[in-house]
Amino acid sequence: xxxxxxxxxxxxxxxxxxxxxxxxxxxxxxxxxxxxxxxxxxxxxxxxxxxxxxxxxxxxxxxxxxxxxxxxxxxxxxxxxxxxxxxxxxxxxxxxxxxxxxxxxxxxxxxxxxxxxxxxxxxxxxxxxxxxxxxxxxxxxxxxxxxxxxxxxxxxxxxxxxxxxxxxxxxxxxxxxxxxxxxxxxxxxxxxxxxxxxxxxxxxxxxxxxxxxxxxxxxxxxxxxxxxxxxxxxxxxxxxxxxxxxxxxxxxxxxxxxxxxxxxxxxxxxxxxxxxxxxxxxxxxxxxxx
Numbered sequence: 556x557x558x559x560x561x562x563x564x565x566x567x568x569x570x571x572x573x574x575x576x577x578x579x580x581x582x583x584x585x586x587x588x589x590x591x592x593x594x595x596x597x598x599x600x601x602x603x604x605x606x607x608x609x610x611x612x613x614x615x616x617x618x619x620x621x622x623x624x625x626x627x628x629x630x631x632x633x634x635x636x637x638x639x640x641x642x643x644x645x646x647x648x649x650x651x652x653x654x655x656x657x658x659x660x661x662x663x664x665x666x667x668x669x670x671x672x673x674x675x676x677x678x679x680x681x682x683x684x685x686x687x688x689x690x691x692x693x694x695x696x697x698x699x700x701x702x703x704x705x706x707x708x709x710x711x712x713x714x715x716x717x718x719x720x721x722x723x724x725x726x727x728x729x730x731x732x733x734x735x736x737x738x739x740x741x742x743x744x745x746x747x748x749x750x751x752x753x754x755x756x757x758x759x760x761x762x763x764x765x766x767x768x769x770x771x772x773x774x775x776x777x778x779x780x781x782x783x784x785x786x787x788x789x790x791x792x793x794x795x796x797x798x799x800x801x802x803x804x805x806x807x808x809x810x811x812x813x814x815x816x817x818x819x820x821x822x823x824x825x826x827x828x829x830x831x832x833x834x835x836x837x838x839x840x841x842x843x844x845x
Contacts, residue, residue, distance in 0.1 A: 634653070688736050
């Protein structure tokens with residue numbers, strides 16, 4: 556009975572002392588919040604800027620006025636604002652890609668949006684264990700290309716890198732790619748153009764080469780698979796971090812974590828490309844298109 560009373564008192568004491576600030580209530584942000592809330596029982600105040608940067612300063616001022624004990628934020632823009640406005644308040648970020656502004660801040664920790672490149676490459680090898688050479692087409696040689704090329708080559712996988720300025724250049728580049736086992740879409744502006752993906756699809760069908768898409772939408776449209784972050788992991792670990800801080804563990808003692816990779820796979824595409832996907836890979840997929 557005493558334990559139950561203590562839990563009620565603790566919950567009441569924490570009521571309105573924790574704020575959850577959401578960048579948007581759609582897509583990945585909604586899934587992260589749902590995973591967080593399913594693993595967190597204390598009452599919170601919820602704020603949402605609905606993807607509008609102009610609302611951020613007002614929300615941050617309200618947070619400072621209320622003097623919350625812990626603030627949870629999602630999205631890069633809210634994390635950047637938290638670094639400026641919440642210099643002493645413990646902050647837990649969820650699902651952020653640009654975490655550099657928070658580096659060295661003792662009051663901030665969290666879970667990034669992106670799995671580590673090593674885990675991504677490991678997952679690619681699990682899905683396509685016979686891959687020997689991948690093709691990367693991109694507009695500018697960004698850090699992403701350098702990092703992944705290095706990891707792939709250390710794994711004994713050759714990388715053919717081709718620069719193109721527009722979708723037409725992609726179409727030309729595809730004609731000269733030889734002995735490639737996988738078209739790996741680099742997440743840049745060139746590969747996000749619809750025309751680029753159309754040319755990749757044509758090349759995939761002609762050469763019987765699978766595509767690693769940028770997200771689930773590309774898989775539905777004809778890519779073989781896409782590797783995405785485990786959003787449930789982000790929400791669940793975020794809830795654990797907040798509980799730890801409530802229990803007196805300082806944010807600086809909680810390392811920034813990367814989510815594990817999850818993936819979506821299209822078995823209809825696999826069949827068209829005469830690829831045998833192992834039952835274990837299918838079983839572990841977050842979503843399977845049949």
